[in-house]
Amino acid sequence: MRYLFSRFGFYLLAFVAAVTINFFLPRLMPGDPIQSFLGRLAQNGGQITPETIASLEALYGYSTNTPLFQQFLTYLQSIMTGEWGTSTRFFQPVFDVLGRGMLWTLLLVGSYLVVSYGITTLLGIWVAWKRGTWVDSVITVGSVVISSIPAVVMALLMYFIFASDLGWFPTSYAYDPSLDPAMSFEFIRSVVYHLALPLLSMVLLGMGNVMGMRSNMINQLGEDFIVMGWAKGVKDKKVMLQYGARNAVLPMITTFAMSVGAIFAGSLIIEIIFNYPGLGQVMFQAMLARDYPLIQGYLLIMTIMVLGANFIADLLLFVLDPRLRTELG
Structure with a gap:
């Protein structure tokens, strides 16, 4: 205590x-x-x-x-x-203005945390287990290259290619303005549809976490308890997940906590470019005024x-x- x-x-x-x-x-x-x-x-x-x-x-x-x-x-x-x-x-109480933007920012950032850290953690475990193979080389190099792209560049590329030029995704708003907010399938589908491209941009920017998880996992694979598990004939899957990955995830908790500020800063840029009505848009208009x-x-x-x-x-x-x-x- x-x-x-x-x-x-x-x-x-x-x-x-x-x-x-x-x-x-x-x-x-x-x-x-x-x-x-x-x-x-x-x-x-x-x-x-x-x-x-x-x-x-x-x-x-x-x-x-x-x-x-x-x-x-x-x-x-x-x-x-x-x-x-x-x-x-906005001539309204600050708490009310931030509350409206907070809902959409939490949806975007929360979805990012679940999807991104889930993908990068599993990929990091896998490539560490496959270290030295072509799988390791392709995924690690690719994740570093993708995550090195500045957030504003990544967002603009995604916006102009998939939203503006191809028209596969909407260019603004969090849902179709013609719909009334309600817990209906049509409204939820519209929210997910408008969320998809900003979320994809953030997930790609977070691919660098693959390297962190890979390094943690490789360090664990060299520990004595891992060698002992193999010596006792424990199955590879159990050694990888229950012995190695369980301990390798612990440093990622600290990494996640330290990156929260950067995540919200990245979401601010994403929201401005995609005209997503979260806290990033609110902050941008507040600074201008x-x-x-x-x-x-x-x-x-x-x-x-x-x-x-x-x-x-x-x-x-x-x-x-x-x-x-x-x-x-």
């Missing part, structure tokens, strides 16, 4: 540091949300008066006349109370997810790895 409490304390300090950066980072950007809103208001023929500016500053909790430290204290209070402010871009409350809300959610994933990984390692419990005990 001492180990778990120490890890929890570490992630709590990391959260405080991330929240501090989250507050100051948008304010280092040029411009401010009030001026951005006033610019759009002026373009639409609206009147700008001192009373209008004062009302906007009161509504969005941002004022150039308020000391930065006081703004920071107000921001911390809003986090604790769940009042994340109002979006200057200098929407401080929405940017801060997005970064806060990402912070919670990344730290939460790492803490869960620590818990899983503690439960699954008896060597860690013995060392800490």
Whole structure:
């Protein structure tokens, strides 16, 4: 338990540091949300008066006349109370705007984690078992080449080839706009159809995990307990899956936790290119509008997810790895 409490304390300090950066980072950007809103208001023929500016500053909790430290204290209070402010871009509570985008991002990222890590883990185990053969050479070289393509290039290639030119997949949205959201076969099929190409792009970008699993598996195959299993006449399938793969998967848990931030960053690019209505689209529009409350809300959610994933990984390692419990005990 001492180990778990120490890890929890570490992630709590990391959260405080991330929240501090989250507050100051948008304010280092040029411009401010009030001026951005006033610019759009002026373009639409609206009147700008001192009373209008004062009302906007009161509504969005941002004022150039308020000391930065006081703004920071107000921001911390809003986090604790769940009042994340109002979006200057969508004129709605930040929590509501992020909630709509979160649903589709979690669907995309969750599908990616299941499909990608399932495929790369099985492929890594297989090519390690077949190391030195043509299967090993083709799959390892291919996975490295594919995963080395930048996310934006991969997404654009998939978009222009399969969506724009061939027309096999839709070019935008999470489902057919003519359908009403409901738990019907037609709606679910439309969601899967619109998800397929963004998901395929992310899965291809994650093929580099094959090399990580392959290396872990090869290291396990050289351990004494593997040699002992063969010496006792244990079947190859049991040695590969129950002896080798079971232990080789443990480092992949840490790798997964450390890559959560990169996964969401990659999904942001994918969502923008495919016009997928997730958090990536929300963040993109928030940055264009200098929407401080929405940017801060997005970064806060990402912070919670990344730290939460790492803490869960620590818990899983503690439960699954008896060597860690013995060392800490």
